[in-house]
Amino acid sequence: MRILISLFIIGLVSACQQPETNVTESIAIADNQQQIPEHLPLVEDRDIKNVIFLIGDGTGLAQIASGQLALVGPDGLLHMQTMPVTGFVKTHSSDNLITDSASGATAYSCGLKTYNGAIGVNPEQIPCKTILELAEEQGLSTGLVSTSSITHATPASFATHVEQRSMEDEIAYDFLDSGVEVFLGGGFEYFSEQHRADSLDLIGEFEDAGYQILRTKDDLQNSTSNQLLGLFADDGLERADTEPNSVAMIEKALSILSKNEDGFFLMLEGSQIDWAGHGNQVQYLLNEIKDFDAAVKASLDFAQEDGETLVVLTADHETGGMTLQRQLAEGDSLEIFWTTGYHTGTPVPLMAYGPHATEFMGWRDNTYVGHKIAELLGLNGFPILIQ
Numbered sequence: 001m002r003i004l005i006s007l008f009i010i011g012l013v014s015a016c017q018q019p020e021t022n023v024t025e026s027i028a029i030a031d032n033q034q035q036i037p038e039h040l041p042l043v044e045d046r047d048i049k050n051v052i053f054l055i056g057d058g059t060g061l062a063q064i065a066s067g068q069l070a071l072v073g074p075d076g077l078l079h080m081q082t083m084p085v086t087g088f089v090k091t092h093s094s095d096n097l098i099t100d101s102a103s104g105a106t107a108y109s110c111g112l113k114t115y116n117g118a119i120g121v122n123p124e125q126i127p128c129k130t131i132l133e134l135a136e137e138q139g140l141s142t143g144l145v146s147t148s149s150i151t152h153a154t155p156a157s158f159a160t161h162v163e164q165r166s167m168e169d170e171i172a173y174d175f176l177d178s179g180v181e182v183f184l185g186g187g188f189e190y191f192s193e194q195h196r197a198d199s200l201d202l203i204g205e206f207e208d209a210g211y212q213i214l215r216t217k218d219d220l221q222n223s224t225s226n227q228l229l230g231l232f233a234d235d236g237l238e239r240a241d242t243e244p245n246s247v248a249m250i251e252k253a254l255s256i257l258s259k260n261e262d263g264f265f266l267m268l269e270g271s272q273i274d275w276a277g278h279g280n281q282v283q284y285l286l287n288e289i290k291d292f293d294a295a296v297k298a299s300l301d302f303a304q305e306d307g308e309t310l311v312v313l314t315a316d317h318e319t320g321g322m323t324l325q326r327q328l329a330e331g332d333s334l335e336i337f338w339t340t341g342y343h344t345g346t347p348v349p350l351m352a353y354g355p356h357a358t359e360f361m362g363w364r365d366n367t368y369v370g371h372k373i374a375e376l377l378g379l380n381g382f383p384i385l386i387q
């Protein structure tokens with residue numbers, strides 16, 4: 001009990017160090033969309049070949065609800081809201097009731113609780129095998145897609161093992177031996193000899209290893225290789241016209257990974273939903289939800305066509321303590337209220353579509369999601385420490 005209470009106090013202290021931001025902002029409610037997407041059905045539980053794991057960083061119910069109201073109206077549905085199975089995820093880490101994205105992602109990738117900041121290592125800093133690494137070992141193709149730097153905490157936790165999330169030069173280096181076929185996101189500076197502390201030309205190393213390097217959306221569209229390192233911004237994507245959006249990235253990733261007869265594991269992160277929450281910026285949030293939901297649609301379209309693909313969508317934590325309040329003007333706007341500039345401990349939604357989707361119903365611990373995905377891909381024994 002004493003441990004629990006001190007964990008709680010640590011959580012409170014850490015949350016209180018963040019700025020108090022009772023910012024409110026009103027958003028316009030969209031007209032109801034003309035064609036509401038249909039709720040997807042449950043499908044027969046056959047063996048799963050592919051998994052598409054979608055993480056909306058910092059995406060709680062209020063983020064989804066405000067996205068729905070502002071983008072498709074009160075009667076409309078975002079594509080993520082058509083997924084037939086829903087549950088909830090408890091997100092605490094091993095040392096804090098409020099997780100960060102590193103321990104949050106490691107709970108999914110390795111199926112174990114670890115400390116905030118940890119990338120693919122347990123609380124004793126021993127590396128843990130990830131779902132992605134197990135998939136690679138079994139001959140599946142793998143991909144990581146993000147709108148942050150590809151070396152950021154969430155994608156990093158699926159393919160590397162470092163003690164702290166800030167070690168992005170090391171993370172970029174470790175990606176070289178990961179076997180991951182498709183990396184798409186930002187983070188050029190962590191691969192470039194001009195910016196790396198060790199002046200290593202990691203871009204050249206990736207080229208030597210067979211990767212085609214992509215810098216723009218045109219590069220992505222015209223790419224012909226089955227091994228891609230797409231670095232579309234120095235750090236996080238800036239939504240410049242030259243950058244691809246999440247749909248363009250996931251469609252390219254799916255076109256490559258689905259060539260593998262044995263299947264694939266693909267993780268896509270809507271990274272900047274979290275950043276909008278940290279900044280308490282509503283319009284930024286809505287743009288990011290829209291971008292993420294379009295990638296969700298592409299995933300669901302692929303899975304419906306394919307029949308052997310499981311799509312799981314969740315968040316690592318909620319960001320901003322966002323709530324929807326009374327309408328300021330009659331009927332046409334909504335007030336958004338933020339309670340923090342950091343993450344909260346509010347459980348996050350879990351959604352699934354495809355064979356065995358019903359395994360993701362109920363109130364689950366974040367580690368369960370990683371275990372279950374591994375099990376459904378035939379990868380057993382989680383968690384696995386690499387001694």
Ligand SMILES: [Zn+2]
Nearest residue numbers: 058101274319
């Ligand atoms: Zn965050």
